[in-house]
Amino acid sequence: MSFDVERVRRDFPILSQKIRGKDLVFLDSGASAQKPRAVIDAMVRCMEERYANVHRGAYFLSEAATEAYEAARLATARFLNAPDPRGIVFAKNSTEAINLVAHSWGRHMLRPGQAVLFSELEHHANIVPWHLLKEDKGVELRVVRVTDSGEIDLEDLAAKLEDGKVGLVAIAHMSNVLGTVAPAERIARMAHAAGAKVLFDGSQAAVHRRVDLQALDADFYVFTGHKLYGPTGIGVLAAKLEHLERMPPFLGGGDMISSVTLERSEWAPPPAKFEAGTPPIVEAVGLHAAIDYVTAIGMEAIEAHERHLVDRAMRRLTDIEGVTLLGRAQDRGGVFAMATDYAHAHDLATLLDRAGIAVRAGRHCAEPLHTRFGVEGGTVRASFGLYTTEAEVDYLAEALTKAREFFA
Amino acid sequence: MFDDLRDLYQEVILDHGRKPRNFRRLEDADRSARGDNPMCGDRLELFLKLAPDGRIADAAFQGRGCAISTASASLLTETVKGKTAAEAHALSDSFRELAMTGTCPHCQAALEEEMERLQPLSGVHEFPSRVKCATLAWHTLNAALDGAKEASSE
Ligand SMILES: Cc1ncc(COP(=O)(O)O)c(C=O)c1O
Numbered sequence: 001m002s003f004d005v006e007r008v009r010r011d012f013p014i015l016s017q018k019i020r021g022k023d024l025v026f027l028d029s030g031a032s033a034q035k036p037r038a039v040i041d042a043m044v045r046c047m048e049e050r051y052a053n054v055h056r057g058a059y060f061l062s063e064a065a066t067e068a069y070e071a072a073r074l075a076t077a078r079f080l081n082a083p084d085p086r087g088i089v090f091a092k093n094s095t096e097a098i099n100l101v102a103h104s105w106g107r108h109m110l111r112p113g114q115a116v117l118f119s120e121l122e123h124h125a126n127i128v129p130w131h132l133l134k135e136d137k138g139v140e141l142r143v144v145r146v147t148d149s150g151e152i153d154l155e156d157l158a159a160k161l162e163d164g165k166v167g168l169v170a171i172a173h174m175s176n177v178l179g180t181v182a183p184a185e186r187i188a189r190m191a192h193a194a195g196a197k198v199l200f201d202g203s204q205a206a207v208h209r210r211v212d213l214q215a216l217d218a219d220f221y222v223f224t225g226h227k228l229y230g231p232t233g234i235g236v237l238a239a240k241l242e243h244l245e246r247m248p249p250f251l252g253g254g255d256m257i258s259s260v261t262l263e264r265s266e267w268a269p270p271p272a273k274f275e276a277g278t279p280p281i282v283e284a285v286g287l288h289a290a291i292d293y294v295t296a297i298g299m300e301a302i303e304a305h306e307r308h309l310v311d312r313a314m315r316r317l318t319d320i321e322g323v324t325l326l327g328r329a330q331d332r333g334g335v336f337a338m339a340t341d342y343a344h345a346h347d348l349a350t351l352l353d354r355a356g357i358a359v360r361a362g363r364h365c366a367e368p369l370h371t372r373f374g375v376e377g378g379t380v381r382a383s384f385g386l387y388t389t390e391a392e393v394d395y396l397a398e399a400l401t402k403a404r405e406f407f408a
Numbered sequence: 409m410f411d412d413l414r415d416l417y418q419e420v421i422l423d424h425g426r427k428p429r430n431f432r433r434l435e436d437a438d439r440s441a442r443g444d445n446p447m448c449g450d451r452l453e454l455f456l457k458l459a460p461d462g463r464i465a466d467a468a469f470q471g472r473g474c475a476i477s478t479a480s481a482s483l484l485t486e487t488v489k490g491k492t493a494a495e496a497h498a499l500s501d502s503f504r505e506l507a508m509t510g511t512c513p514h515c516q517a518a519l520e521e522e523m524e525r526l527q528p529l530s531g532v533h534e535f536p537s538r539v540k541c542a543t544l545a546w547h548t549l550n551a552a553l554d555g556a557k558e559a560s561s562e
Contacts, residue, residue: 344474346448347425350416350538355409362448370449377472378449402409407422407475 003301009387011036011293022356025392030176030204030335030383031360032226035290039230042289046282054281055255055272065281072284073271079291080221081212082238089237089244089271090279094203095125097222097237098170100274101199102129104247105220106168107137114167115140117160117196119152120372121175124365126201130170142166146372150178150327157187161194169198173205173221177366177381178327179310179335181205188217197243203227207385208306208333210299213238225283229385230290234283237274244270251276294386302386306334312390313382316397322404326373334384337364340400342407345378351406352380355399416531416538417475425475430468430485443471443548443559445540450477454484454548464488464496474541480529481545487522493553495519500546506530507542 009015012034017024026034046068052061054069077085091097106116106129116130116139134141142160145153152171160166169191174181184200191198199220202211206223213221220243225234249256249267253276257265267273294302313336318325326337340348349361362378363370370378382396434440434455443452452471459465467485472478484503488496495518502515503526510533515523532542544559551559 346450346474346538346541347417347476350535351410351413354413367449376449377474399409406410406413406417 003297003305005305005387005389008297009389011038012387013037013040015387019356019358020354025355025357025395027382027384027388027392027396028358028360029207029385029388030227030381031364032232033207033229033385034387035231035286036229036293038293039286039289043231043282043286046285051282053278068288069279069281069284072288075288075291076236076238079211079295080206080236080238081214083214084241086270087239087241087244089239089274090284091222091235091237091274092233092280093226093235094201094222094224095235097224097235098125098199098201099129100237100250101220101222101239102133104250104274105197105243106130106133106139108248109243109246110137110139110167112138113140113165115142115165116168116170117142117144117157117166118170119144119172120146121150121152121178121180121366121369122170122172123176123201123203124367125203126170126172126199127368139167140165143368144171146178146180146369150175150180150329150332152180152182152187154183154186154190157190161190161196164195166191166194166196169196171198171200173200173202173211174208174333174335175327175329175366175369176204176335176383177337177364177369177379178329179332180327180329181209181331181333183331184216184218192217204333204335209303219243225287225290228287228290229293231283231286234280234287236287241270244274247274249273249276253277255279297386305386306384306388309334309384309388309390309393312393313384316393317400320397320400320404323400326375326379334388335381336383337379337381338400339375339377339379340404342404345380347407348380348400348403351403352396352399355395357396357399359396416535418528418531420528421475421479424479424482428469428478428482430466430482431470432468433470434466434468437468439552439555441548441552441557441559443544443551445473445477445544448474448541450474450541450544452477452481452545452548454481454545454552456488456549456552462492464491464493469545473544474538476529476532476538476541477544480542481548483526483529484545484549487525488549496549496553499523500549503529503546504543507532507539509533 054066145156197219202223221238226232256276322341345361437455438458439456450473457466506512547559
């Protein structure tokens with residue numbers, strides 16, 4: 001199927017809106033993406049026609065809802081080419097999925113003296129849980145450096161893996177600031193060769209690339225529904241079943257036990273063991289619709305479209321006087337963080353907003369990375385979705401040029 | 409493309425944003441406090457030198473932030489000089505009302521001249537996400553006057 005961005009745009013009701021009389025140029029999909037009609041309709045239909053609690057009632061609606069919820073799990077497993085759908089755990093978002101791993105796997109499988117390794121370009125969601133684990137368990141934290149071009153420094157990674165003490169390598173598959181796509185298969189091989197498990201934060205990558213968990217051989221992979229054109233309130237932990245079987249539960253409650261007396265509980269097998277309480281049922285249906293939506297367009301077609309946008313942005317955004325792009329990774333997706341010599345990020349974002357352009361200003365939950373690149377005040381970040389057009393990239397470039405005149 | 413933004417970014421604000429007044433550390437400050445806006449990463453430190461009668465003899469600040477927060481801090485240091493703590497608190501209250509609503513009907517007549525100088529920042533009330541940029545320095549002023557070390561505009 002050929003990719004027709006104008007047709008894609010018509011699938012997203014919000015994009016036809018005017019903001020202060022101007023066309024909406026939504027360049028903040030990296031923070032959260034807009035939703036296609038298919039997702040909205042699927043969630044409404046679930047609530048109008050097929051809603052009840054799951055795994056609980058022996059009646060038509062509950063069975064239908066349970067089926068829809070489990071179908072979302074199967075679709076997610078297929079989307080990631082996961083080896084086993086029982087390895088798909090639904091969580092609230094990426095943040096909760098990483099915390100689940102830190103809490104259940106980290107606290108029980110890591111021994112004092114072992115280390116967790118992450119990189120300088122991580123989102124806080126893949127830093128803070130490890131800080132908490134360190135305080136709790138006394139594990140060591142190691143930070144792999146990022147090169148000036150914004151790539152994971154693989155030599156540094158090799159050096160930090162060498163003594164065999166690293167128990168877990170936790171790396172963003174794609175940076176939410178630099179757009180860098182990490183060489184995940186290579187990192188996984190390096191980690192495994194050094195006796196470490198590997199977690200990828202796929203919050204950004206899963207939106208822009210086809211993810212193949214079997215090829216990656218990832219122990220843990222997380223992503224979040226709302227960036228994949230799905231709803232908020234649902235995220236995914238995809239883990240090897242062997243890990244989930246050995247991990248104790250994260251939260252306790254209903255639906256995650258096989259039997260309970262007043263004294264003790266027996267855990268249900270995974271994934272139920274990690275899904276305590278009523279799960280995000282409507283959200284799972286929405287995520288399923290989002291996965292079907294991007295799959296029907298094709299992840300390869302989405303990636304190709306984005307490659308055009310990235311090429312365009314690299315040409316148009318790099319020759320604006322006073323604007324500096326952070327990172328020049330070879331393999332990158334549609335995320336561009338910019339610092340300017342003429343305006344603070346917030347002033348610039350306010351200006352762009354008046355031109356109808358929605359961008360994020362600040363440090364994008366990646367403060368250490370901004371420190372690493374010497375931009376303490378923050379950057380303006382433009383991030384693309386599958387509905388982003390080349391004309392929008394050009395319009396952003398034009399606005400950045402005019403903004404310079406405004407502040408001069 | 410940006411013409412209607414001249415209300416927010418008036419020349420006075422751009423000027424104070426680019427060339428903040430009293431932008432220095434007061435080594436012999438009697439009071440100081442840090443202001444922090446963790447959402448945007450704006451950070452400043454405000455210094456006050458008090459005269460024997462308790463009036464603010466000198467005010468200065470350092471830090472980094474957007475044009476709005478820098479201009480606001482710069483204008484603050486100019487307008488609080490000579491004020492008693494009570495007058496400075498009253499000015500701070502009035503300014504925050506101005507920033508949030510665009511007007512200050514209850515402002516004290518005695519502060520009219522100062523409020524006139526701060527008027528260019530009133531445009532910020534139309535930008536809810538930017539109000540805290542304008543008020544950061546004033547929260548920090550309150551903290552310094554009250555002997556607290558830190559203020560946050562969260
Ligand atoms: C790379 C990365 N990791 C983690 C997250 C956290 O996602 P969520 O807020 O949905 O948990 C984000 C998005 O904010 C992200 O971009």
